[in-house]
Amino acid sequence: MSPTLAVIVRLVAVLGLMLTNGVVMIYLLRKVLGHLHIRLGPMHVGWHGLLQTVNDVLKLLTKEDLTPRAVDKVLFFLAPVVVFVPSLMAYLALPFSEALRATRLETGMLFTFAVLAIVPIGILMAGWASANKWSLLGGMRAAAMQIAYEVPLLLSVLPIVMIAGTMELGAVVDAQAGTWFGLVPRWFITDPLLWPTFLIFLISSLIEVNQTPFDMSEGESEIVAGFASEYSAMKFALMFLSEFSNTFVVSAMGVTLFFGGWLLPWAPDSWYEAVPALAPIVFLTKAYVGVVLLWWIRGTFPRVRIDQMMSLGWKRLIPAALAMILITGVVQKLLAPVLYRAVG
Amino acid sequence: MSDPRTTVTTPGLLAEGTHDPGTPPAGIKRAPTGVDHLATEHLVINMGPQHPSTHGVLRLLIEVDGEEVVTVEVSVGYLHRGIEKLAEHRRFNAIGTLMDRGDYVSGIHGETAVALAVERLMEIEVPRKAQWLRSLAAELNRIASHLVWFGTFGLDTGGMGQFLYAMRDREAILDILEAITGQRMMFNYARPGGVVADLPVGIDEKIRAFCDTFDTYLDEHHALLGGNEIFQGRVKGIGIIDAEKAFAFGLTGANLRGAGVDFDVRKKRPYDAYPELDWEVPLGSAGDAWDRYMVRMGEMRQSARMIRQLIDGIPEGEHTAKVPKVLRPPAGEIYACVESSRGETGIHLVTDGGDTPYRMHYRAPSIFALQAVEDIVPGHLIADTVMMVGSTDVMLGETDR
Numbered sequence A: 001m002s003p004t005l006a007v008i009v010r011l012v013a014v015l016g017l018m019l020t021n022g023v024v025m026i027y028l029l030r031k032v033l034g035h036l037h038i039r040l041g042p043m044h045v046g047w048h049g050l051l052q053t054v055n056d057v058l059k060l061l062t063k064e065d066l067t068p069r070a071v072d073k074v075l076f077f078l079a080p081v082v083v084f085v086p087s088l089m090a091y092l093a094l095p096f097s098e099a100l101r102a103t104r105l106e107t108g109m110l111f112t113f114a115v116l117a118i119v120p121i122g123i124l125m126a127g128w129a130s131a132n133k134w135s136l137l138g139g140m141r142a143a144a145m146q147i148a149y150e151v152p153l154l155l156s157v158l159p160i161v162m163i164a165g166t167m168e169l170g171a172v173v174d175a176q177a178g179t180w181f182g183l184v185p186r187w188f189i190t191d192p193l194l195w196p197t198f199l200i201f202l203i204s205s206l207i208e209v210n211q212t213p214f215d216m217s218e219g220e221s222e223i224v225a226g227f228a229s230e231y232s233a234m235k236f237a238l239m240f241l242s243e244f245s246n247t248f249v250v251s252a253m254g255v256t257l258f259f260g261g262w263l264l265p266w267a268p269d270s271w272y273e274a275v276p277a278l279a280p281i282v283f284l285t286k287a288y289v290g291v292v293l294l295w296w297i298r299g300t301f302p303r304v305r306i307d308q309m310m311s312l313g314w315k316r317l318i319p320a321a322l323a324m325i326l327i328t329g330v331v332q333k334l335l336a337p338v339l340y341r342a343v344g
Numbered sequence B: 001m002s003d004p005r006t007t008v009t010t011p012g013l014l015a016e017g018t019h020d021p022g023t024p025p026a027g028i029k030r031a032p033t034g035v036d037h038l039a040t041e042h043l044v045i046n047m048g049p050q051h052p053s054t055h056g057v058l059r060l061l062i063e064v065d066g067e068e069v070v071t072v073e074v075s076v077g078y079l080h081r082g083i084e085k086l087a088e089h090r091r092f093n094a095i096g097t098l099m100d101r102g103d104y105v106s107g108i109h110g111e112t113a114v115a116l117a118v119e120r121l122m123e124i125e126v127p128r129k130a131q132w133l134r135s136l137a138a139e140l141n142r143i144a145s146h147l148v149w150f151g152t153f154g155l156d157t158g159g160m161g162q163f164l165y166a167m168r169d170r171e172a173i174l175d176i177l178e179a180i181t182g183q184r185m186m187f188n189y190a191r192p193g194g195v196v197a198d199l200p201v202g203i204d205e206k207i208r209a210f211c212d213t214f215d216t217y218l219d220e221h222h223a224l225l226g227g228n229e230i231f232q233g234r235v236k237g238i239g240i241i242d243a244e245k246a247f248a249f250g251l252t253g254a255n256l257r258g259a260g261v262d263f264d265v266r267k268k269r270p271y272d273a274y275p276e277l278d279w280e281v282p283l284g285s286a287g288d289a290w291d292r293y294m295v296r297m298g299e300m301r302q303s304a305r306m307i308r309q310l311i312d313g314i315p316e317g318e319h320t321a322k323v324p325k326v327l328r329p330p331a332g333e334i335y336a337c338v339e340s341s342r343g344e345t346g347i348h349l350v351t352d353g354g355d356t357p358y359r360m361h362y363r364a365p366s367i368f369a370l371q372a373v374e375d376i377v378p379g380h381l382i383a384d385t386v387m388m389v390g391s392t393d394v395m396l397g398e399t400d401r
Helices: A003-036 A053-060 A074-091 A108-116 A119-129 A133-164 A169-174 A192-208 A235-256 A269-274 A278-300 A308-344 B083-087 B094-101 B109-122 B128-157 B161-181 B203-224 B231-237 B243-249 B289-312 B364-376 B384-391 B396-400
Strands: B043-047 B059-065 B068-075 B330-342 B343-351 B359-363
Touching: A003 A053, A053 A235, A053 B068, A074 A108, A074 A119, A074 B384, A108 A169, A108 A235, A119 A133, A119 A235, A119 B043, A133 A169, A133 A192, A133 A235, A133 A308, A133 B043, A133 B359, A169 A235, A192 A278, A192 A308, A269 A278, A278 A308, A278 B083, A308 B043, B043 B384, B059 B083, B059 B364, B059 B384, B068 B364, B083 B094, B083 B359, B094 B109, B109 B330, B109 B343, B128 B203, B128 B231, B128 B289, B128 B384, B161 B203, B161 B243, B203 B289, B203 B343, B231 B289, B231 B384, B289 B384, B343 B364, B364 B384
Parallel strands: none
Antiparallel strands: B043 B059, B059 B068, B330 B343, B343 B359
């Protein structure tokens, strides 16, 4: 296979993954939220509503693509693209297994968070271009939030980089192989030093994916639908899909950074060699469990107010993330050599 | 103006009609420009009548400075059906159907107010059983109404779960009310003289079963929403209506009791079975949204307590007094009020001896609450605006009539 063809195949695979994933996740969301809310979710199209999402996709595809007269046409058209493409790019560095990934990036961690940081720019564009006051408010909220959470999100993963010594996502997973005392898997989540870091990461990623405690940019009870108010048909679908896709990516990043990626606890290396599909299956399962946990929060919690979120980001998360970097550094340099020798 | 039947119109809040967003209508204050170089341009936003969380067709015209609301103007009347005028052409038995469509989430209370007014005018002796049945239906309906408020107040904060859990319990009540009255929302149950029908056989079992589970469910509801720190952070300290302000705006119900004022029509101007029941009036202290929340949660518990006493002690007797088919109260004037789910719902009837009222006024507590909203919102954020409208539990059906 020529290198160009290989790249194209990989990109198509990523696109296929993202779209299928989106369809599966929409169905899953409706079912999970439904059962959380003592109702059934979709039940009528197909067995237990399995084909409902397919139906909805067809509906969105065939719907009239409406462009209000007053909008900034160029930006209005461009915004869904700017929202969608980074979401797609975020899949590139995800390590589904040692071998199975679109590309191997030495700066995979940075790359993923960097492309996700482009999404709010698209949201801001959408809010501005829509010529709708609710959209404008939503766009502005997205912009304000981005600065408040993107910094702690990136700072919160730095301790991982310090411990693993790399930003390459596969290597981060490798660094979590083995067990403590031959018993507890050596995933970063089992390291008490990283628990505060994980909490910061969790909160920041909830904000990143616009989930309920922090869904201010489209908070429907306040600003109707925020930046998405004027969008319909496929443009809306692209934004919607991007949001779902980001949820998955963030969950996958959490799995990679804290929950041992594709690693099964206590499984010897020979298993992965014997069954090549094992690693991706483990990875996807973990990622979906993470997604469902995020949705559990989404289905239960009320929304915080924008000023509360700002003060949380600036006054709590950023100092806490900085403190954790310092503590991790001290522990790594002074205590770890002693400790790790003792633990084996 | 000589004929009292003429409807007197006053200029509306936004009488001048349409306006472009750049020039605010009269009544909206603008920050002086050019004084402060950091001052940003204000945005006038039309919140409603189609908005996810204005609880019906309420329109708020808000002027915002960024996220902060500078002024708010409440515009009502989008659900006006002329209930008071229509009542002038209904026989006294039929006014209840209109009242159901006033406060459509708790219809029994409005019906009872009409029934009380007519009974007092005609000096009808209502059988004790009929009074107990009315109170039973009223308390069931109060819980149902408060559950709707609880669920939608949670929706205003962005939470989704509590709404459907509240609806589950409301559904149980509506089933009971359907069995008692024959209708789920538009009951037409309380009539002058008593109620329309006796309790169906076996319904007491159902009501007891509901009461047994409801206390646990109420704890669950409170834990799900009120126990959440995010929710507490959202409602505590916002939308403060202290006792003085509450009196000034004529607030009643939980909005008044949230400020610590012990006024409940059921206690102060007793009617139906309430003097015979053992219950307390939950009170708040500061008068913020949290106090109003806690008062309503407490009221649901008290209502469940009353329902237990009511179902255990239903007296023997007739479910309605002997009243003529066509009611012709003597010429006169009367005001009768009940404690509805939202406050003091009153009916002012003027009769001329005929079979329809000469004039009827419907005192709906929500319109007073909306005036208070206009006062408390400025200075808060957009997100708090919907919370404050939610916390006062306004019902646009009775506001607009």
